[in-house]
Amino acid sequence: MPRAEDTQSNAPVKLYRNPKSGHCHRVELMLSLLSVPYECVDLDMSNGAHKAPDYTRISPLGQVPAIDDNGVTLSDSNAIITYLADRYDNLDDWFGSTPAERAEVQRWLSIAAGEVFRGPCSARLVTVFGAQLDHDAAKATAHNLFRVMDEHLLNREWLAAGRCTLADIAGYSYIAHAPEGGVPLSSYSNIRAWLERIEALPGFVGMARSPVPA
Structure with missing residues (x-):
């Protein structure tokens, strides 16, 4: 279960994703198993939203998924699920x-x-x-x-x-x-x-x- 100090007064984690991507689902599954509140932001990748400057500041390689956890930004699905396990549970x-x-x-x-x-x-x-x-x-x-x-x-x-x-x-x-x-x-x-x-x-x-x- 999430640690109380990590969930109180925090906004939901923003998950930038393509809903058909297994890499993105990997992160969503981890968030859900940990009962961490999150908000999905679906990127219009067909029109290059993943290469826009606002997004590459979060994910420098222009890849999904990425997260913004109250100012902590991170890309790469395996890195993200490791971070989530460490921040919101017992690694x-x-x-x-x-x-x-x-x-x-x-x-x-x-x-x-x-x-x-x-x-x-x-x-x-x-x-x-x-x-x-x-x-x-x-x-x-x-x-x-x-x-x-x-x-x-x-x-x-x-x-x-x-x-x-x-x-x-x-x-x-x-x-x-x-x-x-x-x-x-x-x-x-x-x-x-x-x-x-x-x-x-x-x-x-x-x-x-x-x-x-x-």
Whole structure:
């Protein structure tokens, strides 16, 4: 739960986002799980709102998501969820309370920025946003990752510890929406059970679904 000193008399956190972005949903999910009041600011990215000077002062690379937490501005989804866990809860609970747990969480954050991005995220960028990427390569990367993840989750409920951590939050959005990129989850029963556990957490908020390719 949020610390009282961090929530009293504070304005809601502003979340600058594209509502179809899994990176942005990653942050919204964290805010909601922590019961932190927030306000979504949807950027008109098709008209370049993410490159406007007012926004690049918050996100210098012109990327979403970004937040403004009562004057503290930050971009990069993994950095933001780490900040939120530290500011509004107990970071050890979310990032690991032992060296081994912290290393394992960091490993999955790296996977979220690497294989998840190159796999299910990139496959979905092709089908949902029309990105000019190698769709077959992205789907192959996703399936390679999912085979490893499904085995990893065979006898465990969470990715990095005996509880939900930042590792699970960082991985959820694009994996849950992988079918929208043409990557079905039907063969990965342990991943599907893991997704259901996240969706059962108090405060869970989902991302709007896009059509699944035929």
